[in-house]
Amino acid sequence: MLRKTPMAKTLQIGDVTVHGQVLMAPMTGITDLPFRVLASRLGAAYVATEMVAAKELARARPDVVRRAAVGAGLPLTVIQLVGRDPEQMGEGARMAEKAGADIVDLNFGCPAKEVTGSAAGSALMRTPDLACRIMEAAVQATRRPVTVKMRLGWDDDSKNAAELARRAEAIGVKAVTVHGRTRKQFYTGQADWDAVGAVKAAVGIPVIVNGDIITADEAREALARSGADGLMLGRGVYGRPWLAAHLERALIDGVALDEPGQDERLAIVIEHLRASVEFYGLPLGLKMFRKHLGWYIEQAPWPADPQHRREAKARICRLDEPQAVEAAMQHLWWPDLPQIRKSAVENAPQVLETAVA
Template identity: 75%
Template structure:
């Protein structure tokens, strides 16, 4: 497996990417993951119309900063001109890549004819791609699903049209929208998209381990893979899988001392970014996942109890003290 991925004029220094995830891949998380070797971590999904209107929480989701190997801003919406304006704003903000969301299955997104609902109206999806590609000089990519449901698996057709429009890469989650996250991602079906286009194809869905990564790439023939929920509590996973795919043992998961430092630094970064108390509130999901993924305490019931207790705390210093006691006992 090659050690980089070329998307237009951008070289991604690795082929294990991290997906855009609402409420997860904010700027503090992207910095943490990047510091641990992740070569590509996209922003949260950014609503283009609200970005253009300057809604503060949406602008914050598109935040860029130092310490990132790449800035990838993902946009969602249904209006071509609003998506184009969002892309222009992303480019002015310093985006290296602009990703379009045609894959989100959430009802609040598809209900407004955005996300994976665009796969039901491919002509509108193409107008959006044309508007965005024509609006910016940065490479444009698309993240999609296999289709809306099993009666209309149109990912290969839409990807082919995307390539003709000038999109530089596509990521395909190996499920339909109707599946949401049930069943198993169909990596072989992603191979149909790979066969249909000459631009890079990234396989996404259910990659949690090195063996998953190998199987997903082998079955799909994809050029790279994208991690999603597998990074919860494991922001080092991209670097470990990258190394493993290249025949190296890769960095070990952090030990107690390093993990404690990582978690406290992540909490402080969240507080610095959002302020208190919002920063602690936004961090709690990560704190819970860090505790779940740690092998200490050995008893899972003790870990669950510790998670419940620490995630109710309102004092960041108390959280840090309690976590230190938990992991050094």
């Protein structure tokens, strides 16, 4: 049973109190508004937007504004900006505040070639003076707390996260998140949580550790080895939007929560699908949901045979009608029922409310 976590520790970022220490990272194509609302309903205290190009946000390009959509049902709104031009990043921060951001996050950590190729994301760790001018522009442009997400450095020969974090604090940045890898590593090898400890030792603002955190034991170890104030989840939430609440409770009482059962999991899938279709319309809403659908199928323990799950994923992700997807998911997880399970499908919101109560 999923439960909310009212006894969670808090994390203070400027004038914003985050009611938990387990945060969800901004992820392009993943943390859109339907996902953020769902994860928040399941107990997540902090779910950032997808990475938003500051230049395009300032120009109010519709698809970029949609990525930064605020919406209802969120405990707070964190808009992450990416770019390399200080003036544009400052204007992006102003626009983010106007859009309703509680926190404005700057991306100095994305390793993707299309981002670093334009000298943005983790490429900014090779140009710390430019990174500082960007931070100064953002801090001066908004009254909201500005945070930075970075990596340990560009490569093993230039691990400058601690020094950049010191400069960030002096500029007025209110928190930093550090992924325990260099850009050169991308997502290979193991995240170095001990190295994040050097950043924590260098600053007085909150430090959040990120990288390779999925289980409760990994969460505890990452916090212990880094000394960080909180932790951030990334790829581990694929197909598990409840994971932040799951780990939050585990950190509080030392007992990991059970994974959701069939009724709850089916309700989550259906709620997510319907929200995506409502937000984007058809056929885009179903297309945007398919990556999540694949992960929901992969992460579930039913059917027990992995090959059966792979075959089901291939088949169900080709369906082009939302109702057909709902029926196929019910049949996959409840194969002995001749009709759609009404408690999960027709009343998905009510089942979800019961799951998080």
